[in-house]
Amino acid sequence: MTDTATRSINLLTAVPGPKSRELVARREASVVAGLGKATAIAVDHASGATVTDVDGNTYLDFVTGIGVLAVGHCPPEVVAAVQAQAAKLIHMSALVATYESYVELSEQLNAAVPISGPCKTLLSNSGAEAVENAIKIARAATGRQAIVAFDGGYHGRTLLTLSLTSRTFFKKKFGPFAPEIYRASFPYAYRMGLSEAEAVEESWAAFERMLIAGVDAEAIAGVIIEPVQGEGGFIPVPPEFLRRLREFCTRNGSVLIADEVQCGFGRTGTLFAIEQSGVEPDVIISAKSLAAGMPLAATTGKASLMDAAHYGGVGGTYGGNPLACVAAIATMRLIERDNLLGRANEIGQHIRQRASTWLKQQGRTALVGDVRGLGAMLALELVRNRETREPISAQETLSLVDQCVQRGLLVMRAGLYANCIRLLVPLIISDEQLDEGLDVLEEVLIG
Numbered sequence: 001m002t003d004t005a006t007r008s009i010n011l012l013t014a015v016p017g018p019k020s021r022e023l024v025a026r027r028e029a030s031v032v033a034g035l036g037k038a039t040a041i042a043v044d045h046a047s048g049a050t051v052t053d054v055d056g057n058t059y060l061d062f063v064t065g066i067g068v069l070a071v072g073h074c075p076p077e078v079v080a081a082v083q084a085q086a087a088k089l090i091h092m093s094a095l096v097a098t099y100e101s102y103v104e105l106s107e108q109l110n111a112a113v114p115i116s117g118p119c120k121t122l123l124s125n126s127g128a129e130a131v132e133n134a135i136k137i138a139r140a141a142t143g144r145q146a147i148v149a150f151d152g153g154y155h156g157r158t159l160l161t162l163s164l165t166s167r168t169f170f171k172k173k174f175g176p177f178a179p180e181i182y183r184a185s186f187p188y189a190y191r192m193g194l195s196e197a198e199a200v201e202e203s204w205a206a207f208e209r210m211l212i213a214g215v216d217a218e219a220i221a222g223v224i225i226e227p228v229q230g231e232g233g234f235i236p237v238p239p240e241f242l243r244r245l246r247e248f249c250t251r252n253g254s255v256l257i258a259d260e261v262q263c264g265f266g267r268t269g270t271l272f273a274i275e276q277s278g279v280e281p282d283v284i285i286s287a288k289s290l291a292a293g294m295p296l297a298a299t300t301g302k303a304s305l306m307d308a309a310h311y312g313g314v315g316g317t318y319g320g321n322p323l324a325c326v327a328a329i330a331t332m333r334l335i336e337r338d339n340l341l342g343r344a345n346e347i348g349q350h351i352r353q354r355a356s357t358w359l360k361q362q363g364r365t366a367l368v369g370d371v372r373g374l375g376a377m378l379a380l381e382l383v384r385n386r387e388t389r390e391p392i393s394a395q396e397t398l399s400l401v402d403q404c405v406q407r408g409l410l411v412m413r414a415g416l417y418a419n420c421i422r423l424l425v426p427l428i429i430s431d432e433q434l435d436e437g438l439d440v441l442e443e444v445l446i447g
């Protein structure tokens with residue numbers, strides 16, 4: 001248990017407090033209803049691993065803006081870089097002229113990605129935009145149209161990326177969706193009730209069947225996969241499955257695209273999650289923790305592929321904005337200086353160690369059925385029954401999340417059945433803060 005003197009959580013009012021309620025009411029009157037929110041609090045400021053709301057309540061943040069803040073909230077080095085850049089050049093547009101931060105960040109990403117040979121980078125504003133760029137480039141490079149995506153995959157909410165996204169909850173009345181997208185089976189061993197090796201065999205057999213019954217291999221421009229599924233419930237792709245996809249893409253002349261928007265940039269204990277499988281993608285997508293909260297995403301890949309889009313065919317007004325680029329350069333420096341990859345592994349081991357006891361305990365309203373992920377990208381899958389693995393309802397998960405928030409811990413759901421609690425702690429968190437947050441989670445889940 002955490003010593004009261006070192007506690008980070010400090011609640012002054014009931015949660016949400018009166019000022020949060022007031023601001024949320026204004027939001028509801030002025031902002032579209034379709035923009036969901038994981039908590040009912042309104043935030044004033046944040047620092048490191050903590051967030052303070054407009055009522056003065058301080059929370060530990062295990063969501064970090066949905067996995068954006070590996071380096072924590074407002075790290076002074078990033079703040080200083082952004083402030084200095086703002087005084088010099090806020091916007092130019094790489095479509096108009098060249099500025100050094102865009103070039104320097106691209107050089108650094110080209111050198112950092114786990115892809116051999118010369119690489120090139122295209123910057124954009126969001127994960128979805130970077131995914132769209134990867135698809136456009138794969139199509140331009142191969143002259144083919146079909147894209148294979150996976151069950152449970154999440155790639156964004158623009159119409160092309162929503163077409164790639166699997167979970168119907170996100171799609172509802174938004175069709176028609178983009179054509180030439182084919183969905184393959186994802187080896188989700190826990191929910192298939194299989195060992196990892198068996199799940200690989202089953203999903204691979206389905207992949208081969210898809211090539212006969214669904215889409216001709218010669219039509220496939222690219223295969224897009226998250227090396228650790230994010231929204232799908234933090235499920236690492238078994239390395240053997242990635243190796244088979246790599247072999248297929250090489251043999252078939254298709255582009256293997258690793259969507260590392262959520263699992264990339266240090267969270268899993270390597271800069272990119274796919275490094276741990278030894279598989280090289282052709283194109284890799286970064287966003288979220290890349291720029292410590294500044295809106296930035298990158299599509300990086302083999303230069304021969306990346307240059308396939310025609311001159312003027314890619315880009316946008318804001319993509320690779322100078323403020324975001326300097327934030328990313330400062331973030332990469334911090335990840336290296338503070339050995340945050342090593343810290344991600346330590347955090348992951350510590351959470352696993354504590355959560356492994358929850359796997360054997362009787363929960364208050366739900367059971368922890370599975371603890372999984374890679375490095376510090378970990379989730380708990382909650383079930384009613386450990387034998388049948390029946391998921392608890394989305395509403396029940398939400399109620400558990402609310403109980404955590406009311407005790408001062410911000411967490412968020414994930415999973416195809418919305419029955420997972422994902423943990424995206426900032427990698428700069430102290431041991432005491434980590435345990436304080438895990439104490440809250442334990443109290444809510446186990447009692």
Ligand SMILES: Cc1ncc(COP(=O)(O)O)c(C=O)c1O
Nearest residue numbers: 126127128154155156230261262
């Ligand atoms: C794997 C993955 N791809 C793409 C996206 C879309 O990114 P954005 O929300 O920045 O558009 C996300 C967002 O969560 C993601 O997790």
